[in-house]
Amino acid sequence: MAQTIRVAVSGQPNCGKSTMFNAITGGSARVGNYPGITVDRLEGVYRENGHISHLVDLPGTYSLTSYSMEELVARNVIVDERPDVVINMMDATALERSLYLAVQLLEIGAPLVLGLNMMDEVRRSGVTIDVDKLSKLLGVPVVPCVARLGQGRKELMAAVAGVAERTQGKWAPFKLSYGPDLDPLIDRMTRVIEEAAFLAGRYDPRWVAVKYLENDEQVMAEGKKAGPAHDELVALCAEAEAVTRKNSATTPDAIIADWRYGYINGLIKQGVVRGGDELRRNNSDAIDKIVTHKLLGPVIMLAVLYLMFQVTFTLGAYPQGWIEAGFDWLGGLATTYIPEGYLQSMIVSGIIGGVGSVIGFTPLICIMFAMLVFLEDLGYMARVAYMLDRVLRIFGLHGMSVMPLIMSGGIPGGCAVPGVMCARTLRSPRERLATILTAPFMVCGAKTTAYLMLVAAFFPDNPTRAMFFVVLAAWGFVLLVSRLLRSTIVKGESTPFVMEIQPYRLPTLRGVLLHTWERVWQYVKKAGTVILAVSILMWAVMTFPELPEDTVAQYEAQKEQVVEKVKADNPNAGEEELATLTEDAQKAVEDDRNEAALKYSAAGRVSEALTPLTNLAGFPWQANIALIGAFAAKEVFVSTMATAYSMGEVDPEEAESLSEKLAADPAWTLPAVLSVFAFMLLYTPCMVTVVVIARESNWKWAVFSVVGGLCFAYVVSVCIYQIGSALMT
Incomplete structure (x- = not known):
């Protein structure tokens, strides 16, 4: 065996x-x-x-x-x-x-x-x-x-x-000397631990003594519960500190670290390393003089971010068009071979329209992920953290907060779930909590999908600039809210920032491809599971209940009236021309009917109920439905909008892209667009992130992230829309 x-x-x-x-x-x-x-x-x-x-x-x-x-x-x-x-x-x-x-x-x-x-x-x-x-x-x-x-x-x-x-599984602890001041005290503490069988069976007695001298919180917390020997050990620790402060003007934990490094230096000097006392990374140091310069560093950082968007939109436009065309073809195929009815509507509008709209952004996401992975593995992201520490400390955060924020989407393409979990690296509970609560504001991969769609619709001439400002806005709101939190409900002193800056290492092609594929696959898998399920659910609530028969009859009567009017106005038109004119004339009636049907559905009624509130923020009623669905996963915003704007569409060959439909809708004024941009950025985190926030803190803070984020986002959106509308009148 x-x-x-x-x-x-x-x-x-x-x-x-x-x-x-x-x-x-x-x-x-x-x-x-x-x-x-x-x-x-x-x-x-x-x-x-x-x-x-x-x-x-x-x-x-x-x-x-x-x-x-x-x-x-x-x-x-x-x-x-x-x-x-x-x-x-x-x-x-x-x-x-x-x-x-x-x-x-x-x-x-x-x-x-x-x-x-x-x-x-x-x-x-x-x-x-x-x-x-x-x-x-x-x-x-x-x-x-x-x-x-x-x-x-x-x-x-x-x-x-x-x-x-x-x-054979046996452990043999190595005994390292910590000098004449500490060794006798460590021996006394070890004897106390052995005689009392203190924390027996888990730790080596001498190691426990060293941990007490290092003021290790977890070991001391366990020791306090283990018995009266804890008090004796604490007294010996106080004696050790008195001795070290008197003899060396320092603390026991500092002496322990010094003797460990002394032992290590002794090893190295015995011929282990030849060619230098330590390995220096001169090339990295030379590059960092420019890359982390006080003035040039931030400029380079912003230029890199801007270039990422430029490359994403330039290279991604072609494969994105191919994928959208493929889903249009698939929708046409389904319309041709599936009989009219609920099944056709669900497959064409719910599944193909919803999931296809999310998958259509895969090339852009893939390109952005690849560049982000390259920068991570290159070592540049550590430099970004170093530079941003100077700014973050002003707003009550810690230099190590950069990592959770970047992972959450500080450079678009991240995810708030690992970002929130990464906040474990922060030692201060208050700084950690402030980071956890603001990390979901960043432009995660899911939000990126929504913004790519909105930017393509409303800023087609300057998509790079628009995305660039969205990311800057995310960072701005993180800093603003962090300062607010650290000044009110999570007050506390800041802790010092220490971080290892690694040398630059050129990533391997295999590593970049592997890690990019991991992220893209998670995105695609989400579209095939969560997004698919929610898209079908959203299709159902946007389809049922249906319009009453008498209302349907009224629209049918209007269509007949339109036909008669077209015939009367064009008595000399041929059969083919008359059919074209009739179809065009009936389209307006059909569009009104589809909008009425959508508003009569369960989703439409919820949207109508929210309208008195959302009108203040300028949200089009379709956005109300999409933002509710996006609580499950932010990508659902795109799929729901696609479903809402494709309900009742009968000719896929003439169908416009989702971005074109949004751009053609007069409800999307510039103030409304900016209002939705801000709300999407700030409102409630997705369900999975909320659960992770609860796990990393508690449910009180998770609920606060939902309610607080929703209220803050609403206030900001209302201000943007009202001020913007006033300026445009």
Whole structure:
């Protein structure tokens, strides 16, 4: 029977951990070149030589001290599940920093394999790392790797099998000295822990003592519940702090960090690294002098964003037209071969019209995703975070808030769900909450679909500029609301911003294509499931109940009157000409009938009930229906609008595109367009995001995000419409 090895894959952010996890398992963990990208637990399997390795990809973490959610999750998996082997991926270009986590894993006693990643960059820099010597000094296997190319994965897993066989699941904690001031106190604390069987069975006693000295919140909270030994340990911690402040003018946790780095420096100086004391990324540093310059940096950032939209609209127009033409053809086919009635209406107007309108924007979404993925993997997004920190702090946010905001759609194409979850990286609960509540304002991939449709309808000559200003407006509202929140209901001091700026790395074509496909596939899959279901539902509520028979009879009578009038006005017209004139004349009556039928339906009645309120914001009545449906998923706005504007359409060959229909509707004045733009940006997050907000905070704040967002969006929309209308009169 094959042996199963439980493996945890750990590492600091941007070390290539998730990339190597993908290479080993053939999985598809998302990889980005900035901290906090891996939030959820990802698992995979590797089979080789009779061994089955079950791998867990842990969140990126700089240490095992639980300052952030990532560090807490990573540590809990290692401590509670006690994997047979821990793979610690390290950035070889920053060896000293990367070894900090490895030393802590050794201290906790985990059976360890070190993956020394980015060795190609090390070789290009002219630096040599003696892998064998490092392995000998640490007493663990060290495997050179290039994760993005999959190099070293087999050797890494062979080392895992060897460690698992040698250790048989037994953990052996490594004892590191912390100097003459702390070592005696750590020994005393260890004895207290052992004698009281304090937190026994979960942690190594010496490790618990060190965590108390580091003021680890989770360990101390558990200790407080575990028994009276906690008070004795706290007293010893106070004694340790008094000693260190007297002798070194510092705190125990700072001394612990210093001695760890001292141990690491001692390792490196024993000939492990040759060609320089540390690896410098001169090319990246030279580029950053321009890219992160106080004046040039923001200009370059805005230029990149503008260029993204320009490329998206320029390249995406052609395949978008092909897809729309394909769905028009499909609609014509369904009209021809499916008998008139509810089934034809549902398939043509509900399914093909609704889902097809969303799928039609896939090329634009694909192009935008590809550029976003390229910038993430290149390392540029980390620079964006660095630059925006200066601004965010003024408005009560934290530099690490940039990551959730960007993931939520700070550069269009994100999603508020992982964005909200990514806010776990923030250590301050107040800054984290402010970030969670404002992240849904960003232009996520779903909103992008709606905006692309609206921009194509109302700003066909300047789509790039229009989308650019939408994104700037999103950032502006995030900053405004964040300042408001941090000044009122989530007051508190700001915390310092520390972030690792990684070197630039040219992404591989395979990586960009893979990660772009992941995002596009999620978009398409959503269109084939959620959007399909909601489109059919919205078709039903826009179809039933039907107009009363007497009302239908009145419209039929009007059509007969139109026929008689056309014949009377054109006594000499031929049969073909008369048929054309009759069809054109009856179209106005048919359009009135379709609008009356839609308003009489359940959706129309809801829209009519909301009209006294929405008239103040200038919403066309079709938008009322679409905005309600978009609570399920923002893409539904497009599919519902498509359904609303296609109900009763009888000649698909002459049908206009959705954007053309919107542009031709006189209800969409410029103030109304801008009002809907703002409302779409700010109102209630989609259902999934609301659930995630509740999970990341609580239901009180989730409800606040719904009600507060709705009220704020409405007030802003009313102001835009009323002021805009007044200026235009």
